[in-house]
Amino acid sequence: MTATGLKQLSNALATPDQLSNSSSSIDGVPSDLETSIRVAGAQLTQTAGVLLGLSQDIIGQAIVIFTRFWLGADGEAYESTRPRYDVSAAALYMTAKLSFQPTSPRSVLNVYTLLCSSDTSPLWFVNPKGAPAEAPAMESYLLTEGEYQSARLTLLRIESVILRILSFDTHVALPHTIALTYLQTLGATRPAVARRVVEHLNAALLSPQLLYVTHQPNALAVAAIYLAAREDGIKLVDGNWWEVFDVDREELGFLVVGMRSLEGFMRREMEQWKNKTIPLLVDDVDSEIERRRMMVEGE
Amino acid sequence: MSASKSRWADEDPETEAIIAARKREKEEKKRAKAEKQRQLEASKAQTDGDGNDQSRNGDSGPPMKRRRLSNDADTNDAEVPENAEKKKQTTLLRFPVREWGTCRHVDNFERLNHIEEGSYGWVSRAKDINTGEVVALKKLKIENSPDGFPVTGLREIQTLLEARHANVVYLREVVMGNKMDDVYLVMDFLEHDLKALLDEMREPFLPSEIKTVLLQVVGGLEFLHAQWIMHRDLKTSNLLMNNRGEIKIADFGMARYYGDPPPKLTQLVVTLWYRAPELLLGAEKYGPEIDMWSIGCIFGELLTKEPLLQGKNEVDQVSKIFDLTGPPNSQIWPGFRSLPNAKSLRLPSNSSASSSSDPPLLPRSRFPYLTNAGLGLISELLALNPASRPTARQCLAHPYFREDPRPKPKEIFPTFPSKAGMEKRRRHHTPEAPKHGQEAPELDFAGVFGGAPGGDTGEVGAGFSLRLG
Numbered sequence: 001m002t003a004t005g006l007k008q009l010s011n012a013l014a015t016p017d018q019l020s021n022s023s024s025s026i027d028g029v030p031s032d033l034e035t036s037i038r039v040a041g042a043q044l045t046q047t048a049g050v051l052l053g054l055s056q057d058i059i060g061q062a063i064v065i066f067t068r069f070w071l072g073a074d075g076e077a078y079e080s081t082r083p084r085y086d087v088s089a090a091a092l093y094m095t096a097k098l099s100f101q102p103t104s105p106r107s108v109l110n111v112y113t114l115l116c117s118s119d120t121s122p123l124w125f126v127n128p129k130g131a132p133a134e135a136p137a138m139e140s141y142l143l144t145e146g147e148y149q150s151a152r153l154t155l156l157r158i159e160s161v162i163l164r165i166l167s168f169d170t171h172v173a174l175p176h177t178i179a180l181t182y183l184q185t186l187g188a189t190r191p192a193v194a195r196r197v198v199e200h201l202n203a204a205l206l207s208p209q210l211l212y213v214t215h216q217p218n219a220l221a222v223a224a225i226y227l228a229a230r231e232d233g234i235k236l237v238d239g240n241w242w243e244v245f246d247v248d249r250e251e252l253g254f255l256v257v258g259m260r261s262l263e264g265f266m267r268r269e270m271e272q273w274k275n276k277t278i279p280l281l282v283d284d285v286d287s288e289i290e291r292r293r294m295m296v297e298g299e
Numbered sequence: 300m301s302a303s304k305s306r307w308a309d310e311d312p313e314t315e316a317i318i319a320a321r322k323r324e325k326e327e328k329k330r331a332k333a334e335k336q337r338q339l340e341a342s343k344a345q346t347d348g349d350g351n352d353q354s355r356n357g358d359s360g361p362p363m364k365r366r367r368l369s370n371d372a373d374t375n376d377a378e379v380p381e382n383a384e385k386k387k388q389t390t391l392l393r394f395p396v397r398e399w400g401t402c403r404h405v406d407n408f409e410r411l412n413h414i415e416e417g418s419y420g421w422v423s424r425a426k427d428i429n430t431g432e433v434v435a436l437k438k439l440k441i442e443n444s445p446d447g448f449p450v451t452g453l454r455e456i457q458t459l460l461e462a463r464h465a466n467v468v469y470l471r472e473v474v475m476g477n478k479m480d481d482v483y484l485v486m487d488f489l490e491h492d493l494k495a496l497l498d499e500m501r502e503p504f505l506p507s508e509i510k511t512v513l514l515q516v517v518g519g520l521e522f523l524h525a526q527w528i529m530h531r532d533l534k535t536s537n538l539l540m541n542n543r544g545e546i547k548i549a550d551f552g553m554a555r556y557y558g559d560p561p562p563k564l565t566q567l568v569v570t571l572w573y574r575a576p577e578l579l580l581g582a583e584k585y586g587p588e589i590d591m592w593s594i595g596c597i598f599g600e601l602l603t604k605e606p607l608l609q610g611k612n613e614v615d616q617v618s619k620i621f622d623l624t625g626p627p628n629s630q631i632w633p634g635f636r637s638l639p640n641a642k643s644l645r646l647p648s649n650s651s652a653s654s655s656s657d658p659p660l661l662p663r664s665r666f667p668y669l670t671n672a673g674l675g676l677i678s679e680l681l682a683l684n685p686a687s688r689p690t691a692r693q694c695l696a697h698p699y700f701r702e703d704p705r706p707k708p709k710e711i712f713p714t715f716p717s718k719a720g721m722e723k724r725r726r727h728h729t730p731e732a733p734k735h736g737q738e739a740p741e742l743d744f745a746g747v748f749g750g751a752p753g754g755d756t757g758e759v760g761a762g763f764s765l766r767l768g
């Protein structure tokens with residue numbers, strides 16, 4: 001198969017330069033805070049996608065676009081301390097628009113209003129009190145016409161900014177279907193394993209190591225299969241089967257470690273931000289940086 | 300990797316806490332190290348002079364090659380030695396290196412002259428200031444749409460970026476002007492489009508030349524369909540040709556991905572004269588067969604130099620189609636009766652007269668100089684039943700292309716003075732493709748065969764040979 005034929009199965013990857021000089025680091029956002037915010041933004045995107053009834057491939061693509069945006073943004077184009085939630089909303093809206101399940105700006109904005117409110121949100125990092133026991137009243141998240149119009153303009157403007165930062169390359173290949181093909185090839189057809197593979201792949205979308213923008217989908221698929229088979233105690237074929245899928249041992253090892261570390265990472269995040277909100281708004285980011293500075297000086 | 304513990308759930312919370320603490324420490328160190336390294340690199344880059352700034356501005360041309368990430372190496376230090384040996388034995392497929400970066404500014408191009416204005420934007424010839432290369436610059440039309448960046452433009456870029464093929468126009472990059480809605484596609488410049496060329500030529504193409512043209516178009520289309528891309532606006536004015544006899548499919552403003560089973564899509568696609576009958580009859584689900592119909596129309600146009608089916612409107616188009624192919628019946632096109640617009644269709648009663656071949660051959664009188672194989676191919680391409688049309692791949696394998704005269708080698712293809720090169724390209728008389736977001740009209744085809752509502756002057760019951768205007 002020629003290299004062009006592989007395009008559909010592969011992704012653009014981050015350059016070392018993009019990884020080491022993310023836009024936020026230029027603006028003085030500490031890298032652990034940036035990671036927390038980015039992971040929260042990815043979770044926000046995931047939840048919003050579910051509420052909008054979008055299928056997981058659209059949501060996954062939107063999270064990858066969201067991640068690429070933060071790595072690619074330059075200071076001139078976009079202040080990196082801008083609100084994260086509206087980049088999440090624009091990425092999701094744009095990805096859905098290109099898919100078979102387009103959604104309206106109004107639906108997107110209503111969902112994000114619900115999710116970003118510290119009263120109604122079910123997200124732990126937005127609403128530390130926890131999800132409200134009863135479904136929130138419609139009025140609490142439906143935008144007024146005036147609010148909607150201005151929010152819509154912001155949404156569409158940020159869509160343009162995302163497109164500019166990505167040079168209009170909206171292609172994202174996800175590993176999920178590749179993994180299912182590999183599973184069939186390996187003869188591992190137990191539904192429980194397949195489910196676990198998909199779980200690992202979805203979880204990896206939140207990875208602080210940015211696995212989806214540093215590794216090709218085939219490698220992610222192989223790592224998820226390796227991990228799931230191991231957890232389930234399934235013996236796959238003998239030999240270095242991952243090489244059949246063009247993944248070397250070193251890359252597989254790195255990805256498996258990365259995927260396995262995710263649960264611990266999320267636990268630590270929840271511990272660290274217990275009873276606090278992760279700043280997704282620009283003002284919040286600034287005040288969090290300020291707070292940390294005070295803490296350091298106070299010590 | 301620690302292989303001893305297979306599940307992560309059932310661990311002792313205390314040891315887990317210790318492990319977590321250690322991990323945190325380790326990560327802290329790692330982060331510090333990475334930070335140090337970054338600073339080192341930054342200072343090094345500064346001493347190097349050119350620095351990162353330039354590459355981030357995107358002005359320095361193509362981005363750097365991807366390097367091995369130092370982080371990866373750190374984590375896997377221990378595994379490298381034992382791995383080194385094995386690596387030599389297996390060769391793994393490597394994916395093409397691709398990156399993303401911010402758009403360049405349109406000021407990197409100097410506009411030379413205007414070429415044409417299509418339904419999806421203005422095209423001009425331009426020169427890359429840095430390299431001196433001549434390119435085609437297409438400004439996307441972005442009306443203030445309530446839905447943000449037009450999905451047609453996004454699809455055009457997405458499919459063009461995907462469709463890297465010798466017979467598809469090459470999209471080099473997308474650049475922007477000062478405003479957010481100033482978006483330009485930078486594409487390879489080709490001297491001609493087939494429509495302008497046919498208009499200028501005194502004699503039609505030779506049979507050998509037609510085969511060369513058609514093979515390239517269908518070759519490009521086969522690739523598109525293999526990538527699950529439908530073009531949805533194939534016509535001679537969207538086929539570009541250079542002076543080396545190479546044909547490239549252009550204008551992906553209507554193109555989109557499709558699936559299997561086919562998703563529900565708008566029927567308002569393809570320029571009227573090249574639009575397949577199932578679209579005209581309102582099919583909500585359709586597939587790549589609509590592109591094959593357009594190929595049939597293009598084939599006919601190459602033979603006669605004139606567009607094959609020049610309907611004035613949808614109803615007239617259907618009438619012209621049936622005039623050429625004969626009316627549909629449930630034998631040659633099972634199920635056409637259930638298409639939305641077929642309800643109003645009143646077919647002549649004698650239409651069941653079955654033909655010996657499937658699909659029936661087109662009348663020989665329309666293409667007097669075509670060989671039998673050629674007539675067979677165009678009849679298959681213009682089969683009313685989408686299922687009877689050949690796929691792009693089947694089309695390429697058709698005997699027509701193997702019989703004499705053989706396709707003329709591209710290298711000895713005649714050259715023509717370029718319209719686009721120097722002066723404004725002539726405005727075509729081809730109708731334009733439908734606009735995105737239009738509502739599909741409810742069509743009343745009762746008049747196609749001379750019924751009353753059409754209000755035409757035809758005789759009742761004269762059958763499909765009736766011409767409307």
